[in-house]
Amino acid sequence: MKIFNKLNNIKKFPYYFASPLNFAIGTAAEQVYISNYVAKQNKKKLILLFPNYINKKKYSICNEYFFSKLETYEKKFLDKFFFFLFNILFNILLFFQRANYPDVGVSLLNLHGKQKIIDKIEVNKFFKNQFSLPKEDDSEFYDILKKNTKYSDEQKIVTIHFRDEIYRNDKGRRMYRNSSIKNSYDAINYLIDKGYFVIRVGNLSKDKFELKNNNFFDYSFSELISEKLDLFLIKNSSFFIGTQSGLTEIAYLFNVPVMVLNMYQLFEGYPKKKCDRGLFKKILYKKDEISLSDFMNLNPIYHNSLVHNSNYINDLDFIENDGLEVSNAIQNFERLYSKNILNEQSLIQKQFNKNLKEKIFDIYNFNIEKVNQNSNFLNPNEESLKNIRYNLFLNGAIMNINLNY
Numbered sequence: 284m285k286i287f288n289k290l291n292n293i294k295k296f297p298y299y300f301a302s303p304l305n306f307a308i309g310t311a312a313e314q315v316y317i318s319n320y321v322a323k324q325n326k327k328k329l330i331l332l333f334p335n336y337i338n339k340k341k342y343s344i345c346n347e348y349f350f351s352k353l354e355t356y357e358k359k360f361l362d363k364f365f366f367f368l369f370n371i372l373f374n375i376l377l378f379f380q381r382a383n384y385p386d387v388g389v390s391l392l393n394l395h396g397k398q399k400i401i402d403k404i405e406v407n408k409f410f411k412n413q414f415s416l417p418k419e420d421d422s423e424f425y426d427i428l429k430k431n432t433k434y435s436d437e438q439k440i441v442t443i444h445f446r447d448e449i450y451r452n453d454k455g456r457r458m459y460r461n462s463s464i465k466n467s468y469d470a471i472n473y474l475i476d477k478g479y480f481v482i483r484v485g486n487l488s489k490d491k492f493e494l495k496n497n498n499f500f501d502y503s504f505s506e507l508i509s510e511k512l513d514l515f516l517i518k519n520s521s522f523f524i525g526t527q528s529g530l531t532e533i534a535y536l537f538n539v540p541v542m543v544l545n546m547y548q549l550f551e552g553y554p555k556k557k558c559d560r561g562l563f564k565k566i567l568y569k570k571d572e573i574s575l576s577d578f579m580n581l582n583p584i585y586h587n588s589l590v591h592n593s594n595y596i597n598d599l600d601f602i603e604n605d606g607l608e609v610s611n612a613i614q615n616f617e618r619l620y621s622k623n624i625l626n627e628q629s630l631i632q633k634q635f636n637k638n639l640k641e642k643i644f645d646i647y648n649f650n651i652e653k654v655n656q657n658s659n660f661l662n663p664n665e666e667s668l669k670n671i672r673y674n675l676f677l678n679g680a681i682m683n684i685n686l687n688y
Contacts, residue, residue: 442520443471
């Protein structure tokens with residue numbers, strides 16, 4: 284795969300290649316919007332490389348429509364020809380490759396090798412007016428929705444997704460990452476009463492919603508599930524309500540305002556854009572409830588992305604948001620959205636974000652110190668690079684309810 288990286292390094296070559304992770308839609312989405320940023324910085328057009336039919340058995344693909352139809356610029360005939368040609372070449376090389384799936388272009392681990400944690404980048408450059416899907420499919424999406432549900436043209440769409448144990452076959456491990464749909468019923472009824480058409484997205488879910496209303500559609504248990512609709516439902520949402528999982532990254536990709544519920548990670552998966560909000564789970568540290576600020580100030584090892592593989596995770600427990608907390612958070616978020624003031628943050632939210640950025644510097648320095656000590660404890664070199672990436676996206680806000688004590 285060296286040929287693609289060599290072409291990436293040729294300044295006058297008009298294309299930039301990236302091979303986002305094939306099986307995880309969230310990681311793939313993050314790699315795409317960061318790869319596109321790098322391509323534009325180098326004044327190049329992005330070409331996504333992905334497995335085709337000759338490699339699908341060896342490398343399963345999470346959403347072929349995503350890789351083949353996502354547009355970062357209006358492709359002319361020559362662009363389409365080279366997209367096809369280079370993907371054929373990629374798949375021929377991939378067929379004979381015995382190593383792991385290749386990181387062509389931007390690998391999330393080495394993305395910031397030349398960047399410093401003090402560097403500042405305008406986050407809108409990653410998302411604003413960057414990504415689209417074919418317009419003809421957009422029209423077809425609305426026709427399908429109107430034909431199969433009670434949706435009407437004047438309604439705004441809200442999509443909602445809860446990560447549960449079926450997602451990524453998670454039963455019995457890291458269950459703190461999951462949450463129940465049942466605590467969202469009052470919030471969904473509130474949105475319906477406000478005139479929204481609410482859709483539960485995701486093609487793998489444990490439980491059906493015990494909610495029957497013409498303005499609610501449980502897509503996860505419908506016969507309409509398709510790779511195409513998975514994307515268009517989120518893309519055409521007024522806002523997205525989710526958890527720290529892959530589909531939330533799709534909402535970020537399409538610049539949809541995001542409300543993250545049941546957060547359990549603070550730096551990784553923080554609300555990325557200024558308009559986004561997050562609601563944290565209750566946190567227990569060695570069986571005692573602690574504040575979010577106390578959690579932030581724990582030893583950096585508790586914020587390591589691989590803490591779930593260590594004994595330190597046994598010191599922590601997370602209790603999911605109850606129905607009242609979820610309802611209050613979504614009502615507050617919807618009021619901000621309807622008044623077009625999602626970008627406004629309270630003083631306490633701004634102060635928390637300031638503290639958060641200071642803490643990520645401390646964590647970065649902690650990991651650099653481990654690197655200098657030649658320590659392999661929880662991959663400090665990889666963690667320091669991740670710290671740089673996390674720092675770029677600490678732009679949203681935590682709901683005041685998490686910050687008022």
